Amino acid sequence: xxxxxxxxxxxxxxxxxxxxxxxxxxxxxxxxxxxxxxxxxxxxxxxxxxxxxxxxxxxxxxxxxxxxxxxxxxxxxxxxxxxxxxxxxxxxxxxxxxxxxxxxxxxxxxxxxxxxxxxxxxxxxxxxxxxxxxxxxxxxxxxxxxxxxxxxxxxxxxxxxxxxxxxxxxxxxxxxxxxxxxxxxxxxxxxxxxxxxxxxxxxxxxxxxxxxxxxxxxxxxxxxxxxxxxxxxxxxxxxxxxxxxxxxxxxxxxxxxxxxxxxxxxxxxxxxxxxxxxxxxxxxxxxxxxxxxxxxxxxxxxxxxxxxxxxxxxxxxxxxx
Amino acid sequence: xxxxxxxxxxxxxxxxxxxxxxxxxxxxxxxxxxxxxxxxxxxxxxxxxxxxxxxxxxxxxxxxxxxxxxxxxxxxxxxxxxxxxxxxxxxxxxxxxxxxxxxxxxxxxxxxxxxxxxxxxxxxxxxxxxxxxxxxxxxxxxxxxxxxxxxxxxxxxxxxxxxxxxxxxxxxxxxxxxxxxxxxxxxxxxxxxxxxxxxxxxxxxxxxxxxxxxxxxxxxxxxxxxxxxxxxxxxxxxxxxxxxxxxxxxxxxxxxxxxxxxxxxxxxxxxxxxxxxxxxxxx
Numbered sequence: 043x044x045x046x047x048x049x050x051x052x053x054x055x056x057x058x059x060x061x062x063x064x065x066x067x068x069x070x071x072x073x074x075x076x077x078x079x080x081x082x083x084x085x086x087x088x089x090x091x092x093x094x095x096x097x098x099x100x101x102x103x104x105x106x107x108x109x110x111x112x113x114x115x116x117x118x119x120x121x122x123x124x125x126x127x128x129x130x131x132x133x134x135x136x137x138x139x140x141x142x143x144x145x146x147x148x149x150x151x152x153x154x155x156x157x158x159x160x161x162x163x164x165x166x167x168x169x170x171x172x173x174x175x176x177x178x179x180x181x182x183x184x185x186x187x188x189x190x191x192x193x194x195x196x197x198x199x200x201x202x203x204x205x206x207x208x209x210x211x212x213x214x215x216x217x218x219x220x221x222x223x224x225x226x227x228x229x230x231x232x233x234x235x236x237x238x239x240x241x242x243x244x245x246x247x248x249x250x251x252x253x254x255x256x257x258x259x260x261x262x263x264x265x266x267x268x269x270x271x272x273x274x275x276x277x278x279x280x281x282x283x284x285x286x287x288x289x290x291x292x293x294x295x296x297x298x299x300x301x302x303x304x305x306x307x308x309x310x311x312x313x314x315x316x317x318x319x320x321x322x323x324x325x326x327x328x329x330x331x332x333x334x335x336x337x338x339x340x341x342x343x344x345x346x347x348x349x350x351x352x353x354x355x356x357x358x359x360x361x362x363x
Numbered sequence: 364x365x366x367x368x369x370x371x372x373x374x375x376x377x378x379x380x381x382x383x384x385x386x387x388x389x390x391x392x393x394x395x396x397x398x399x400x401x402x403x404x405x406x407x408x409x410x411x412x413x414x415x416x417x418x419x420x421x422x423x424x425x426x427x428x429x430x431x432x433x434x435x436x437x438x439x440x441x442x443x444x445x446x447x448x449x450x451x452x453x454x455x456x457x458x459x460x461x462x463x464x465x466x467x468x469x470x471x472x473x474x475x476x477x478x479x480x481x482x483x484x485x486x487x488x489x490x491x492x493x494x495x496x497x498x499x500x501x502x503x504x505x506x507x508x509x510x511x512x513x514x515x516x517x518x519x520x521x522x523x524x525x526x527x528x529x530x531x532x533x534x535x536x537x538x539x540x541x542x543x544x545x546x547x548x549x550x551x552x553x554x555x556x557x558x559x560x561x562x563x564x565x566x567x568x569x570x571x572x573x574x575x576x577x578x579x580x581x582x583x584x585x586x587x588x589x590x591x592x593x594x595x596x597x598x599x600x601x602x603x604x605x606x607x608x609x610x611x612x613x614x615x616x617x618x619x620x621x622x623x624x625x626x627x628x629x630x631x632x633x634x635x636x637x638x639x640x641x642x643x644x645x646x
Contacts, residue, residue, distance in 0.1 A: 061448050061606030062431035064438060068517045070509035091633055099637045101644030131503020131523030138483040138502045141384050146615065149506050150482035202629040210621040214480055214614035216512040221614045227621030228628045235632040255643040259636040266628060350509060357603045 060353035067216060067350040072129055072343065079125040080208045080339040081237070083156075084230065085332075086118035087205025088238025090163055092256070093170075094198045106251035107242065109170050114241045115201075116167030119160050126156070148211040155204045162197030165190045205238065206231025208339075212346065218282040218356055219342070219349035225274040226342070232270055233303075235263035237335035240307070244328035247321050254319070261311050264331070268304055282355050285345035295341035303334010395492030396535065397557035397593040398544065399564050402465035402605075403571060403579070405551040407447055411466050412436065414546030415445040418531065422521055439467055441519035444528040445543050448605060465605055466552060468543070469494070469515045469528035470583065471593035476613035477507035477516045477527070485525075492557065492593060493530040501525050512589060512611035557593055564595050571599070582607060589613055 060066055093111025096104035127136045139153035165186070172178060172186030190197075209230030212220040220226060239260040246253040275283050286295045310318065310327045317323060349355055415421070421442045429437050434449040446467045453460030475494045478486040485500035486507060496507075496516070501524040507516050508525065516527040531541035539545070544554035553560060564581040571579035582588075582602045583595035587610040596602075602609055 060603060061450065064429075064431065064606060065514060066606050066608065067514040068438075068440065068508045068511065071505040071518045088632075092636060095633065095637045096640055099644065100640040103644050104640055107640070129504075131505060131518050131525075132501070135483075135500075135502035138485070138500055139504075141500070142484045144482065144484060146618075147480045147482045147506070148618070149480065149504065153482060198633075202633065203625075206625045206629060207622075210618060210625060211506075213617040213621045215506075215509040216476055216611070216614060217509050220509075221617055224617040224620035224624065227617075228624030231625045231628045232632070235629070252643075255640045256636070258639040259632055262635050263632055266632075270628075346509070350514075353606065357606075357608055 058353075060357050063353060065351040066353045066356040069347040069350040070215070070217070071131075074340075075125045075129045077336070077340045077343050079122055079129070080230070080343070081336045082118040082122055082125070083208060084205045084234030084335065085238045085241050086115045086122070086163060087159065087201040087203075088234045089118065089242050090115040090159070090166060090201040091198050091205070092238060092242050093166060094194045094201075096255075097194070100255065103252065104255070106246060106249065107253070107255065109174075110242045110245040110249070110251070112163075112166040112170040114238075114245055115163045118241070119163045122156065122160070148207055148214050152204070152207045152211060155200050155207065159197065159200045159204045162190075162193050162200065165193055166197065202231075205234035212342065215346075216356075217346045217350045218352070219278065219285055219346045222279070222282045223274055223277045225270055225277070229267065229270040229274060230339075232263050232266040233335050233338055236260060236267060236303075236307075237332050239263065240328040240331035240335075243324060244332070247324035247328065250321070253324065257311065257318075260331075261308070264304055264308050264311075268308075271300070271304075281352075282349065284352065284355065285348040286341060289348065291341040291345040291348070294337045295345070298337025299334045299341060301334075302330045303337060306330045307334075390490040393490045393535075395557045395593065396530070396555065397471065397492075397560050397595060398468060398530075398541075399553040399555075399560040399595045399597070400466050400468065401551050401553070401564075401567060401597040402463060403567075403576070403597055403599055404549045405447065405464040405466060406549055407434075407449055407462070407464035408548065409436075409447045410546045410548060411445045411543035411552055412443070412447060414542040415528075416443075418534070418542035419444065419529070439469075439515050439517070439527070441517040441524075441526045442521065444468065444526070450600075450605065452600075463599060463605075465596060465598065466543070466547075467605075467607075468594050469530075470513055470589065471528075471530060472512075472589035472613075473592070474590035474613050474615065476510040476512055476589065476615075477525075479613055479615050480506045480510040482506060489530075489532060489535075491530065491532075491535050493532065493535075495529055495532055496525055496527060498522075498524055498526075510614060512608065512613060560595055564597055567597050571597070585610075587611070 089111045093108045096107035127133045144150040168186035169190035172183045209226035213224050213226045215221050239256050243253045243256050285291050307327045307330050429435050432449040432451050436446045439446045448465050450463035471493045478494055483500050483502055485497045487495055489495050503523045505518050516525055519526050540554040544552045561584050568579050568581045576599055578600050580598055582598050583592040589611050
């Protein structure tokens with residue numbers, strides 16, 4: 043018998059889809075900062091809309107809501123420039139985003155919306171401070187009272203766009219989890235409405251103000267999220283939704299988002315009024331909604347990377363070979 | 364190139380570097396060019412990969428043993444713009460099988476996903492119909508990477524900008540063919556006007572089928588593939604077995620429905636908020 047070892051059979055991969063199981067797409071190279079940007083941008087946009095609507099329609103009882111909304115909005119947008127710029131491969135060229143106006147690119151449109159909205163948000167907070175006892179120079183105080191009034195309507199329109207465009211940004215790629223359906227735009231918008239409302243509600247609970255006017259839209263936003271997320275998962279199909287059903291993202295999506303972010307606040311909203319309006323219940327509900335909104339974005343962004351690297355999800359079921 | 368006066372706009376390199384808002388005049392259109400990569404005569408020598416690296420001064424990939432075949436390049440990326448795939452189609456007994464080689468490259472799509480989403484305008488279509496990343500504009504946002512339906516463009520670890528095949532734009536301007544096509548020793552990589560290449564590809568597939576290669580097909584000219592590609596491939600098996608999709612729609616088609624749903628949800632929520640605030644105010 044030959045002492046030589048029998049050569050191993052050549053590697054054939056009949057069970058590995060595509061080119062020997064190699065990824066078909068390249069995964070987007072974003073790190074975790076972009077998840078925080080998606081999360082805080084959504085809150086900032088809808089908190090601004092709540093503040094403007096509270097000023098227009100809320101009367102005297104709306105004043106605490108307007109104040110909380112403006113301050114939450116400005117606080118949430120404040121770290122956003124750093125988050126965006128640090129995620130670039132070449133941060134010193136961040137201003138190249140604004141060298142043209144290109145609606146075909148959601149990131150370009152979002153950069154313009156961000157530029158306009160962050161100014162509106164900051165002026166809204168300045169307006170709130172102008173009407174308070176905060177120490178401000180007289181000229182700044184006068185500008186802070188007048189300019190935000192003129193900016194409120196365009197500001198609110200841009201804020202609504204800004205709060206949810208990040209879903210469309212993901213849907214405009216080739217990643218199966220993000221782009222198989224156009225539902226991430228509306229889902230992120232509904233989640234932004236819920237998280238923005240929860241952030242304002244949390245501040246009102248801390249200051250001891252009445253936030254009952256936010257309950258109805260909050261419940262509606264959560265219900266819309268349930269419907270949109272269920273439709274999204276169904277239309278993705280078993281292969282494209284795989285990153286959310288197993289592995290690292292499963293706990294984030296089902297425990298963090300579906301459980302803490304949707305089921306818990308919806309259940310708490312069904313409690314009788316005297317229980318529901320307790321400070322502790324309001325705070326728990328707000329915190330759960332906020333954590334859930336973050337988990338949604340984290341699971342979608344991280345799951346999208348796994349989705350891009352899954353040749354079967356990209357090529358379809360017949361990609362075996 | 365330096366023919367009749369006024370044929371070419373004067374080069375304005377310095378303002379483009381120092382001032383990102385400066386615009387160069389578009390150059391007059393030239394015939395649309397492309398690649399026809401015939402996998403049936405590729406011998407897997409990887410001369411195209413090496414020539415591309417050399418001409419474009421790209422860093423080496425490193426010794427990453429993938430264990431999938433003798434191909435250890437694995438994938439196109441920011442520093443790898445040509446990639447020869449080695450498909451080993453053998454059964455366990457090694458009786459009756461075949462090697463398939465195909466040199467993959469950027470498809471220079473009609474509906475280019477990378478160019479659509481690029482927020483800085485760094486990615487443009489050139490006078491040759493090719494898709495080019497302007498390195499002095501790119502800010503490395505990485506959006507194009509996930510938007511390419513063929514996994515071509517990627518961010519380089521060296522300079523953190525997005526890169527892919529330039530179709531040797533510098534060589535095209537002096538009427539030279541791209542480095543990969545020039546280096547290919549078997550003629551597997553053909554370069555020329557796109558319509559001529561499509562004609563040649565169809566004739567080649569017909570000939571292959573006549574000779575009994577029933578699986579032969581031309582891949583890349585279907586509008587299902589990003590409205591048609593500028594890199595065509597003669598394949599002897601299902602495109603998906605080569606890691607190439609049979610249909611690829613760019614994310615552009617999601618923009619309107621996604622924005623419409625976003626607007627509907629946002630306005631409905633705002634209207635409900637206004638109603639709720641108004642009702643509380645009167646109570």
